[in-house]
Amino acid sequence: MQILASPSSSPHVSQTPIGQPLKIIALGDSLVYGFGDPERGGWVEQLRRWWMSPDSGGHVLYNLGIRGDRAQQVSQRLEVEFKHRGELRNRVPDLIILSVGTNDSPRLGRVDGRNYTDFDEFEVQINHLLFRAQQLCPVLFVGMIPVDETKMPFLDCFYYTHADQHRYKEATRRACQQHQIPYLDLFDRWMARGETWQQQRLTSDGLHPNTLGYQALFEDVLGWEALSVYTRTTNAFGIGG
Template sequence: MTTGTIGHRICCFGDSLVNGVRDEEKGGWPMRLGRRLLDEAGHEVTIYNLGIRAETSEGLKARWEFEAKLRMVAEFPTILMFSFGVNDANHAEDRGEETTMRVSPAASAANAAEIIGAASKLAPTLWIGPQAVIDGSKSSQEINQRLEGLNQIYLETARGFNVPYLDLFATTLSDETWQRALRRGDGYHPNKAGYDRVAELIWEWGAVQKTIGLSSSDD
């Protein structure tokens, strides 16, 4: 394995599943990613966990660019990572109607295109697709159905901007480690084991290492 430029700054934007809610180790998958880059690749990075609990794509659209630019300096290459969607697909809290999404599919698609389109022009951008919620009650099944639709929209959007996209929906819907971690969490947020699992999937994806400039014998 070879080492690329030292000192990357990785800005991880998203919601509570980025922030690491219910993670006993704290820090979610971004913290694990930074630790693994150092321990396994000998590559020191600065991880900025910029996840906000309950945030939808509407809120993310309003803040990400300002927050990213605050952390960008010429001496250190920046990578932008995004993961959102679960809160868009969640039930509208103001109405309490299970048939109403917090953000409609059309609005979520437009927000995603605006975010990813601008981000990909600003710095190398990676997109982690939304993870499934617990496969249980009628309510959670409805959220997963919405997420399946959003995931497909996001995947096509990523292709349009030539941004690497990690499709995690089907994997996390059927993955026993993830679903068990959700059962031990609150159905939306996993315990530590779930964040371990997502971090592992991101690592196995390899797009982060490639973007940084690391390579392995498998390349």
């Protein structure tokens, strides 16, 4: 279930002047970076280009995805990234889109090894990340997608499984619900579309989306009600498109 909260519920409400485009940062791992899509650059890049259209608000979107990042690493760079992504009169961003957690979930060395990030520690870290992000501006969270288990281990070391992914994404979803942060559950959505559909949208490593996969991801994000608040001609901040 997607939890939709009004941007006004966050501690800091944007001070962007009426008529000014929003400044947005997308912060996370390779799913944000767009690894695996040499044609279109991933869903964040597609969204960035879509917002450059004269009819879509002119919002500015910074891709701050780093391959391999876990929740702790994203949290460590959160405030520095935020404070250096303002423009002109608007010195800081108006919205943060987070997407992280996949790299916390795999087991190391063998299929029954320890998780890369201990589950209890992950719950602490993801709650800390969400709390700190909300102190800066409104936040949206885009969840992980399911891997192809038959292609594991990744890099001969990381064993990703649907069971572990589900456990970590549920912890994230619950944390977002607690903080009243909208959460897009891509894992359940993609699982419902079937194994064949998923495999056609993943690269040969079984972990990253391919161009077709990122196109589907972009469409899922663009059609998300929580994001559409910011893409309407008159959005939650009263800013004209």
